[in-house]
Amino acid sequence: MKQVCFIFFIIIMASCKSKDGDYTFFSESDDAKMGAAMHQQILNDSKFNILDTAKYKTAYQKLYSMRDAILNSGKILHKDEFEWNLYIVKDDSVNNAFCTPGGYIYVYTGLIKFLQTEEELAGVIGHEMAHADMRHSTDQMTKAYGLKVLIALIAGEDYSQYLEAGESLLQLSFSRSDEKEADLKSVSYLCETDYNASAFAQFFKRIQETEQDSRMLQF
Numbered sequence: 559m560k561q562v563c564f565i566f567f568i569i570i571m572a573s574c575k576s577k578d579g580d581y582t583f584f585s586e587s588d589d590a591k592m593g594a595a596m597h598q599q600i601l602n603d604s605k606f607n608i609l610d611t612a613k614y615k616t617a618y619q620k621l622y623s624m625r626d627a628i629l630n631s632g633k634i635l636h637k638d639e640f641e642w643n644l645y646i647v648k649d650d651s652v653n654n655a656f657c658t659p660g661g662y663i664y665v666y667t668g669l670i671k672f673l674q675t676e677e678e679l680a681g682v683i684g685h686e687m688a689h690a691d692m693r694h695s696t697d698q699m700t701k702a703y704g705l706k707v708l709i710a711l712i713a714g715e716d717y718s719q720y721l722e723a724g725e726s727l728l729q730l731s732f733s734r735s736d737e738k739e740a741d742l743k744s745v746s747y748l749c750e751t752d753y754n755a756s757a758f759a760q761f762f763k764r765i766q767e768t769e770q771d772s773r774m775l776q777f
Contacts, residue, residue, distance in 0.1 A: 584696045586639040592695070593641070593660025600664070607648040609667075617646060621665070624680045624753075628687055631750035633743070636661070636691050644683070646670070657686040659695045673761065680751070681758030684744030692743065694736040 584592075600606045611618050621644045629637050640661030652666040663686045673679050689695070732740075741758075748755035 584693075584699060586636060586693075589636075589659035589690075589693060589696055590640060591660070592699075593658045593662040593690075596658045597643075597662050606664075608664075609646040609648050614646065618644065620676075621646070621679075621683065624676075624683045625663075625687070627680070627751040627753065628684050628747045631747045633747050633750060634687065634691050636693075640690060642687070642690075655682055655686050657689045657695075659690065659693070661687070661690045663687065663690070674764075675757055677748070677754045677757035678761040680748060680753045681744050681755070681761060684747040684758075685740045687747070688740040688743035689732065689736065692736070692739055694732050694740070697736070698732065 601608065609617070625642055625644055628634065629642065642661040643663070645662070645664045647664050647666045649666050650668045650671060652668045653672045655663065655665040655669055657663045663683065665682065665686075669682065670679065673682070741762075745755045745758060748758065
């Protein structure tokens, strides 16, 4: 019986290899579903004050021009599978940005005001896009729920509950290796655009010199 389960496990894992080479129980469409579900949770949460896209059209156009430049870099693995939506969160006290599965990216006004150049902002956008494209949230989900999902699959149970785990996903943090990979990917993206990739390094240096409290950007 153990041998049968082991073989079944190998078959499942082999069929769940993503484009970046990692193994996961979740498909790209699962990422998109989780991202959409989480976005609805964020919209319904009063602590996330999302700026209206029509009222702040110029600001959103700038962000989307950066996104499009990165998408056209030829480096994005899931360019066509994900939505790649961007949102501005009004909170000047938070110097941060985050992404959810499926390419949903949120940037705080505090971070936008902290940044000094367009290249720095493009680097941040690239960093968050890398998290989504490398499916780091899905990797964390697999680590957190992998065994439970495997048992559910073997038992023939419905594991759709894990696709609705938006709140728990927001609590998951990326590993240091995930953050490093996102940094390197962002630089790789920018090198294929008109943006100066080296400006992103200056952003990190300034973060280390000026941010010492709990609001420090988690890059």
